[in-house]
């Protein structure tokens with residue numbers, strides 16, 4: 001991860017839903033911000049000290065402000081709670097330069113966007129970019145629990161875009177999840193971009209198995225799979241130094257290694273980019289990433305999200 005963090009001022013903070021908050025950020029001296037590419041994210045240092053990735057959801061060529069939206073996850077690791085509860089308009093936030101691991105292939109002839117919940121954020125910047133080019137060759141399927149939990153709903157129901165947007169509410173019932181098969185039954189030249197909870201991304205991956213893989217793109221920021229309520233502590237042993245380190249139930253291997261002074265390459269910290277790929281020498285991993293192929297899983301692990309099924313993992317570190 002880049003350590004060239006710079007301060008950004010919070011120009012505006014606005015509740016979009018009961019648990020999603022928009023932050024509008026600007027240069028502290030009001031200077032123009034860099035143009036970014038659709039699907040980009042920044043890493044923000046939260047007041048509680050942790051670093052979290054947030055997709056930029058504003059138009060990529062708007063250099064006056066950048067926007068991020070944060071879902072307050074009461075069961076999460078505390079980063080989103082700190083952002084929503086502790087950051088106020090006028091505050092300075094330390095943020096990385098933008099980076100893009102979910103790049104829009106703008107030469108594609110058409111696009112299918114599948115967003116779940118807060119996963120709408122990177123897709124929003126893609127839609128802004130396409131619309132600014134006068135393009136309407138996209139379809140957005142946006143899955144949320146209900147109307148009240150749907151961020152950016154007014155923007156997505158505007159008369160000039162509503163024909164491209166399908167809002168789907170499942171009322172929290174898996175049996176009412178969006179039926180993806182009619183969307184993906186017949187492969188075409190469209191590129192598919194999916195961002196949302198793990199279950200939605202797994203479904204899209206299953207339903208697009210007969211599509212060319214280079215047309216299918218995933219992003220999972222905001223849907224942290226690093227820890228969940230039932231997780232247990234386990235040990236990692238670093239083969240090269242012999243160090244034994246306990247990974248508590250509520251922290252990722254990457255976070256704990258970092259706290260212990262180890263530098264592990266990382267970027268997305270959500271199991272998507274492949275940066276933190278680490279060789280696994282022994283032990284059974286609980287793989288939670290979107291990167292490793294089945295034939296790689298016995299010998300490699302993404303330490304930002306994956307955990308252990310065995311009591312210890314021996315890593316090639």
Ligand code: FES
Nearest residue numbers: 267269274276304
């Ligand atoms: S940091 Fe991106 S997969 Fe781990």
